[in-house]
Amino acid sequence: MTGSAVDVDFAQLQFSKNDWGQLVLTLPDGAVHAGVEPIRCFPLSDPDRTISIVDADGHELVNLPTLAVLNPSAHDLVHRELTEREFMPTIQRIVTTSAPSPPCRWDVETDRGMTSFQLESEDDIRKLGPSGAVVADANGIRYLLPDINQLDAASQRTIRRLI
Amino acid sequence: MISDIDELRQYRTTLLALTDRRIISSGTAVNEWPLSEVEKLRTKDRAGLGTLEMLGYSRRLSYWHYTIAQGPAALVFGDRFEDVKGGHAIRKHFDEEEIPEGEEQVTPPDTMALFRLWRFAKPHAWWMFVAFVLSLSATIADVETAKMTRPLINLLTQYESSKISSLSPAVYYLGIMLGAAVLAWVLGWAQGAILAWVSERVTGDLRNKTYAHLQKLSLEYFGGKRTGDLMSRISNDSDRLCQFLSDSIVDFMANSILLVVVAVSLFQMNLKLGVVTLLPVPFIVWMMYYSRDKLQVGFQAGSRAWAHMTSVLADTIPGIRVVKAFAQEEREIERFQTANEAVVAANNRVNSLWTFFWPLITFLNSLGVFVVWAYGVWLIMRHEPDFDVGALTTFVWLSMKFYGKLEMMSRMVNASQRAATSAQRIFEILDRVSNVPEPARPVMVDKLQGELEFRHVGFRYGNRKVIKDFSLKIHAGEMIGLVGHTGAGKSTLINLVCRFFDVAEGAIFADGVDIRSYKVEQYRRNVGIVLQDPFLFYGTISENISYGRPDATREEVINAAKAARAHEFILQLADGYDSLVGERGQSLSGGERQRISIARALLIDPRILILDEATSALDSTTERQIQEALQNLVRGRTTIAIAHRLSTLRQANRIMVIERGRLVEIGTHDELMEIDGAYAELHRAQQALTKDIGW
Structure with missing residues (x-):
C-alpha cells in the first residue's frame, strides 16, 4: 500500500531545504521525509494541476490538486524545485534546418538562448492540443512549442510540413 | 438429420428421424429401432467424413456416414437422443433459425458492383449531373468547331485559285474555333474540379462506411481474415475507385453520347461516306468486349496478389522480434520477394494482354480514318456532286474525333474493370452480416447487478463441439475461478460471456434476461476484461x-x-x-x-469482470503487485478468472473445473480437495512442480 495521504490539510505541509540541497517535507503528523520530489502528473496537457510529491523511493506522499493550496513559503520552494528539475526550452524561432525533412539538424532560438539539435524522425514531433507541439531531439531533450500559430511564417512552414 | 453418404461411400441420401419411442431411417429401405434397444449414439469424424454410430447394449446396431455440412445436425441429433433417452422432457431449444447462420455473403456479379456505388454517389447526384452536362457541352463545342472547317477550307481553295480576292470571312471562322477551344478549356476545368471533389467524397464515405461496418463484425470474422488483406481493401481498393470515378465515369457517359452525335452528323453530311467511316466500329467494339473479359480475370488475380503481399508485410512487421530472434530475415525477405514476384507476374499477364490489344485497337482506329481519306479521294476523283475538299476535311476531322473518343473509351475498359474488381472487394466486406446480431426489441439496461446464469449452453466451432450442456448460476459479486487444461473451452466460455460469439444452444442470462436481448454495446459496457497480453x-x-x-x-x-x-x-x-x-x-x-x-x-x-490469465505472463514479484491490484478490481464484482497457477485463485468463492467443454467439478478449494478429483490432481501436480523448480 502506498502512503497516499488523502485527507491532508495541504496548508499544513511544511517544506524546507536541507544542507544537501534536498527538499524536505514535514507532514502535519510530524513525519519528516528528506529528498522528496515534486512531479507533475500531466506535464504536457495540464502542467499546473495534480502535482505529486513522492519520497526518495518514488512512493507518493501527497497529491496536490494545484500548487495554490500550499502556504506561500511552501509554494515558492516547491515551485523552484519544479523549475529546477525541468528542462524544456520553448522554441521561439526555427532559424535554419539542414534538410527539409528528418533526419536533420535544427538551429533554433529558445527562451533559454540559441541552440542546435539533431531531429531523428518526424515521429519525434508530437502534437499537443490543437496548435501546440513537443519536439524531442536525438538525446531525448524536449523542446516545447506552445502555439505554432504564434511563430513567424518560415518557422510555421517548417513545422507544419512535419506534423 | 440427413445422412448423405451410404455404407459404400457413395453419395446417397438417407433420412434419419428421432421420435420419443424409436429411431427411423429411410434410405433405399425403411428401418426402425425402438429406443429401448439403443444404448447410445456416437459421432466420429475423420478427414471430413462423419460417422454416426448407433450402439445397442451388446453390439453396434447400425451406422451412417455424412459430410461435414451435416455435422452440426448430427451433433444435435445425438443431443436430442440423450434428452429423450434420459427421460428428460425435451427441453426448449432456442430456435437456431432465429440466429443468423454465420457471416454469409452473396457475391454479386462483377459489373453490378460498380452500379452499387450509386448508393454512395446519390447524395451528390446533382453535382454529377452538372459535371455530365459540362462534359457534354465541351464535346459538342468541339464537334461544332469541326463543322467550321468545310467553309474555311473551301474559302481558302477559292482564294488560292483566285476566285475571290478577300479572306476576311476567315476571321469569323477562326474566331469561332478559338472561342470553342477556350470554352472547352473552361468547361473541362470546371468539370474536372467538380468530379475530383465528388469522387473524393464518395470514396471517403465508402471508406468510412466500410470501416464502421468492419468494426461491428464479430471476432469470428477477423479470426478468418488476414489483416493485410483487409487493410488493402479499405485503403488501396477505395483509392482505385476514387480514380475511376473522377477520371472515367462521367467522361464515359458523355463520350458515348458524343459518338452518337458525331455518327448522326456524319450520316447527315454524306450517307455513303458515313457508312464507310463507321465500318470498322463493330469489330472494335467486339475486340473491346473480348479483352474486357480477359482483363477482368487478370485484374482479380492482380488484386489478390497485391493483398497477399500486404499480408506478408502486416505479418512480419509486428512480428519482427520473432523474425530477428530466429534469424529468419533472409527467409522473410524471400517470402516477400515471392509475394512481390507474384504481383509482378500478375501485372505482367495483364500488361501483355493489354499491350497486345491496345496497339491493335489504335491501328483499327487509324484504319478507320484511312478509309475515310481513301474513299474521299475516290469521291473527289469521280467529281461527286455536293462533295468538295472542304467536306472531306470536315469528314476527316470528325472521324478523327470519333475514333479518338473510341480509343479513349477502350482505355476506360481497363479502368472500369480495375474499378469493378475493387468495388467488389469492398462490397464483400459491406455484405457481411454480423453474427452477433442486435435484438429487434432490445431490453434497455444501464448498470447490471451482475448475476449470471448459464442454461444448457452449447457452442461449437464448425464440427467440433467446444462447450457442451453447460449450466451454472453465478451470484452477483461472486468470484469464480475457472480451471482446466488448454483447449478445455475456458476461453470460449469467456468469449460467450463477452458476446464475442453467440451461443449455439441454450442461453446465458444476466440479471435474469438473455444477454442476446440487450443491446450489444450496452451489455459490453458492463463487462470488463483483462487479458494475458494487454493491448x-x-x-x-x-x-x-x-x-x-x-x-x-x-x-x-x-x-x-x-x-x-x-x-x-x-x-x-x-x-x-x-x-x-x-x-x-x-x-x-x-x-x-x-x-x-x-x-x-x-x-x-464493470459489473462483470473477466480475468483471462491476467497474471500468467509475469514474474512472481510483479504477480504479487498485480494480485494486489486485482483485489481492488474484483471487490464487489461478478468475476470469472481463468488461471493456470491455482495459487492465484485463492480469493475465489468457488472454483470450477472444465474438461472437454463440460463442467466436471465446482466448489471451494477445500471442497474440491475433499472430493479428490480433477482439481485435487491439478493441485498436487502444481505443488510438486513448485517444489521442483521453486516457484
Whole structure:
C-alpha cells in the first residue's frame, strides 16, 4: 500500500531545504521525509494541476490538486524545485534546418538562448492540443512549442510540413 | 438429420428421424429401432467424413456416414437422443433459425458492383449531373468547331485559285474555333474540379462506411481474415475507385453520347461516306468486349496478389522480434520477394494482354480514318456532286474525333474493370452480416447487478463441439475461478460471456434476461476484461486508461491508476500521464502494461469482470503487485478468472473445473480437495512442480 495521504490539510505541509540541497517535507503528523520530489502528473496537457510529491523511493506522499493550496513559503520552494528539475526550452524561432525533412539538424532560438539539435524522425514531433507541439531531439531533450500559430511564417512552414 | 453418404461411400441420401419411442431411417429401405434397444449414439469424424454410430447394449446396431455440412445436425441429433433417452422432457431449444447462420455473403456479379456505388454517389447526384452536362457541352463545342472547317477550307481553295480576292470571312471562322477551344478549356476545368471533389467524397464515405461496418463484425470474422488483406481493401481498393470515378465515369457517359452525335452528323453530311467511316466500329467494339473479359480475370488475380503481399508485410512487421530472434530475415525477405514476384507476374499477364490489344485497337482506329481519306479521294476523283475538299476535311476531322473518343473509351475498359474488381472487394466486406446480431426489441439496461446464469449452453466451432450442456448460476459479486487444461473451452466460455460469439444452444442470462436481448454495446459496457497480453493503443497513458470512458476526469484516471498500483511507476516516466505508449511509444514492461490495462478495466466500473490469465505472463514479484491490484478490481464484482497457477485463485468463492467443454467439478478449494478429483490432481501436480523448480 502506498502512503497516499488523502485527507491532508495541504496548508499544513511544511517544506524546507536541507544542507544537501534536498527538499524536505514535514507532514502535519510530524513525519519528516528528506529528498522528496515534486512531479507533475500531466506535464504536457495540464502542467499546473495534480502535482505529486513522492519520497526518495518514488512512493507518493501527497497529491496536490494545484500548487495554490500550499502556504506561500511552501509554494515558492516547491515551485523552484519544479523549475529546477525541468528542462524544456520553448522554441521561439526555427532559424535554419539542414534538410527539409528528418533526419536533420535544427538551429533554433529558445527562451533559454540559441541552440542546435539533431531531429531523428518526424515521429519525434508530437502534437499537443490543437496548435501546440513537443519536439524531442536525438538525446531525448524536449523542446516545447506552445502555439505554432504564434511563430513567424518560415518557422510555421517548417513545422507544419512535419506534423 | 440427413445422412448423405451410404455404407459404400457413395453419395446417397438417407433420412434419419428421432421420435420419443424409436429411431427411423429411410434410405433405399425403411428401418426402425425402438429406443429401448439403443444404448447410445456416437459421432466420429475423420478427414471430413462423419460417422454416426448407433450402439445397442451388446453390439453396434447400425451406422451412417455424412459430410461435414451435416455435422452440426448430427451433433444435435445425438443431443436430442440423450434428452429423450434420459427421460428428460425435451427441453426448449432456442430456435437456431432465429440466429443468423454465420457471416454469409452473396457475391454479386462483377459489373453490378460498380452500379452499387450509386448508393454512395446519390447524395451528390446533382453535382454529377452538372459535371455530365459540362462534359457534354465541351464535346459538342468541339464537334461544332469541326463543322467550321468545310467553309474555311473551301474559302481558302477559292482564294488560292483566285476566285475571290478577300479572306476576311476567315476571321469569323477562326474566331469561332478559338472561342470553342477556350470554352472547352473552361468547361473541362470546371468539370474536372467538380468530379475530383465528388469522387473524393464518395470514396471517403465508402471508406468510412466500410470501416464502421468492419468494426461491428464479430471476432469470428477477423479470426478468418488476414489483416493485410483487409487493410488493402479499405485503403488501396477505395483509392482505385476514387480514380475511376473522377477520371472515367462521367467522361464515359458523355463520350458515348458524343459518338452518337458525331455518327448522326456524319450520316447527315454524306450517307455513303458515313457508312464507310463507321465500318470498322463493330469489330472494335467486339475486340473491346473480348479483352474486357480477359482483363477482368487478370485484374482479380492482380488484386489478390497485391493483398497477399500486404499480408506478408502486416505479418512480419509486428512480428519482427520473432523474425530477428530466429534469424529468419533472409527467409522473410524471400517470402516477400515471392509475394512481390507474384504481383509482378500478375501485372505482367495483364500488361501483355493489354499491350497486345491496345496497339491493335489504335491501328483499327487509324484504319478507320484511312478509309475515310481513301474513299474521299475516290469521291473527289469521280467529281461527286455536293462533295468538295472542304467536306472531306470536315469528314476527316470528325472521324478523327470519333475514333479518338473510341480509343479513349477502350482505355476506360481497363479502368472500369480495375474499378469493378475493387468495388467488389469492398462490397464483400459491406455484405457481411454480423453474427452477433442486435435484438429487434432490445431490453434497455444501464448498470447490471451482475448475476449470471448459464442454461444448457452449447457452442461449437464448425464440427467440433467446444462447450457442451453447460449450466451454472453465478451470484452477483461472486468470484469464480475457472480451471482446466488448454483447449478445455475456458476461453470460449469467456468469449460467450463477452458476446464475442453467440451461443449455439441454450442461453446465458444476466440479471435474469438473455444477454442476446440487450443491446450489444450496452451489455459490453458492463463487462470488463483483462487479458494475458494487454493491448495498448498508440497514445498517452491517460488516454489508454480512459479508453472505455473518454469523458473520465483526470482525478478519476489517477484514482483508477492508484487502485491498479500503476500510479507510482507512471510518475517516474518522463511525461507522467502524458507519456506516449503503444506502438512507437515508450516501451513498458509486461507488468506495467498489465497494470495499465487493469486501471482501464477499473475505470469503466464493470459489473462483470473477466480475468483471462491476467497474471500468467509475469514474474512472481510483479504477480504479487498485480494480485494486489486485482483485489481492488474484483471487490464487489461478478468475476470469472481463468488461471493456470491455482495459487492465484485463492480469493475465489468457488472454483470450477472444465474438461472437454463440460463442467466436471465446482466448489471451494477445500471442497474440491475433499472430493479428490480433477482439481485435487491439478493441485498436487502444481505443488510438486513448485517444489521442483521453486516457484
